[in-house]
Amino acid sequence: AQKITQTQPGMFVQEKEAVTLDCTYDTSDPSYGLFWYKQPSSGEMIFLIYQGSYDQQNATEGRYSLNFQKARKSANLVISASQLGDSAMYFCAMRVSNTGNQFYFGTGTSLTVIP
Amino acid sequence: DSGVTQTPKHLITATGQRVTLRCSPRSGDLSVYWYQQSLDQGLQFLIQYYNGEERAKGNILERFSAQQFPDLHSELNLSSLELGDSALYFCASSVGTGNNWEKLFFGSGTQLSVL
Numbered sequence: 001a002q003k004i005t006q007t008q009p010g011m012f013v014q015e016k017e018a019v020t021l022d023c024t025y026d027t028s029d030p031s032y033g034l035f036w037y038k039q040p041s042s043g044e045m046i047f048l049i050y051q052g053s054y055d056q057q058n059a060t061e062g063r064y065s066l067n068f069q070k071a072r073k074s075a076n077l078v079i080s081a082s083q084l085g086d087s088a089m090y091f092c093a094m095r096v097s098n099t100g101n102q103f104y105f106g107t108g109t110s111l112t113v114i115p
Numbered sequence: 116d117s118g119v120t121q122t123p124k125h126l127i128t129a130t131g132q133r134v135t136l137r138c139s140p141r142s143g144d145l146s147v148y149w150y151q152q153s154l155d156q157g158l159q160f161l162i163q164y165y166n167g168e169e170r171a172k173g174n175i176l177e178r179f180s181a182q183q184f185p186d187l188h189s190e191l192n193l194s195s196l197e198l199g200d201s202a203l204y205f206c207a208s209s210v211g212t213g214n215n216w217e218k219l220f221f222g223s224g225t226q227l228s229v230l
Contacts, residue, residue, distance in 0.1 A: 033215035043203060044117070045221035052216055091158065095215050102171055103148070103219060105158040 002027045004094050006106035013082045014114050020067070021077040021109045023092030033095045034075040036066065039108070040088040048090075051075060082113045118142065121206050121222035129230055133194040136225045138206030140187055146170065146209045147189040148219060149181055153202040164189055165212050196229045203227075 003026040013019035025034065036048040051059045051066045059066040067076040079086055092106040118141035128134055140147050149161040151174075160173035164183035175181075178196075183189040193200060203226050207219040 031215055033217075035218055037221075042223075043226070044223045045205060045207075045219075046117075047218050047220065050216065050218055095213065095217070097213075097215050102160055102163075102173065102213070107157050 002094060002096050002102075002104045004092050004104050004106035006092055006109050008109045009107075010110045010112070012112050012114055013079075013086075015084060016081055018078060018080045019082055019111065021079070021090050021092075021111065023075045023077065023106060025073050025075060025092075025094050027094065027096050029096045031097055034066070034068070035093040035095070035103075036064070036075075036077045037091045037093060038086075038088045039091065040085075045091070049077065079111075084113050084115060087111060087113045117220040117222065119144075119206060119208050119220050119222035121225055123225060124223065125226045125228075127228045127230065128196060130196055130198060132196050132229075133192065134196065134227065136191040136193070136204055136206070136227075138189045138191070138208075138222055140189070140206075140208030141220050144208035144210050144220070145187065146212060146217075147183055147187070148207040148209070149175075149189070149191050150205040150207065151202045152205060152224075156202075158205075161191070163213070170212060193227070198229050201227055201229045 032053045034051045038046045049061045065078045089108045120139040145166045148163045151159045161175040163171040181191045203224045206222045209217040
């Protein structure tokens with residue numbers, strides 16, 4: 001069965017500091033994609049970053065980087081130099097081709113950036 | 116702006132009623148997905164259409180139905196509404212059938228309140 005686990009329901013970080021949001025996944029398929037989405041209080045879901053299971057390097061997108069540890073089945077999101085606008089819910093998701101290409105979402109982590 | 120348009124943004128209705136949610140995917144995207152987000156259930160996949168055909172089905176109730184039209188817009192019909200159907204309903208689109216690398220682009224959602 002495919003599963004995404006986010007164990008941190010809430011996180012706090014000081015402005016300008018870095019923060020890591022944890023995500024572990026479970027799949028027996030060697031081919032999968034991992035995604036992070038941000039959901040601010042306004043409600044929309046915003047794509048942040050993608051990592052393919054065969055990618056050799058960790059993905060980076062501006063202040064976002066994905067710490068991909070395949071053996072541990074973890075795909076943690078690192079936000080550097082946190083800003084007040086980073087306060088939001090963050091969802092980790094996985095897509096596995098042999099399961100009908102469905103997206104599996106974690107339960108999310110609420111991040112609050114403190115001035 | 117993700118390019119995915121959802122209407123209406125808010126919908127308030129009574130139990131037993133029927134509503135229709137509408138979604139226009141990003142230009143060029145052939146797949147449309149519907150998700151339900153509630154506080155206790157998280158993000159639940161309902162259904163996916165690809166180029167007019169149903170592609171995958173998730174936890175969609177029999178009271179709910181969807182379709183994708185030739186112009187690729189999609190509608191989600193919710194009938195015999197119950198209080199528990201109150202949730203944020205997202206539409207998302209992607210370019211193809213759902214390869215591992217295809218990210219989902221989400222609309223801003225329809226907040227449904229059943230009173």
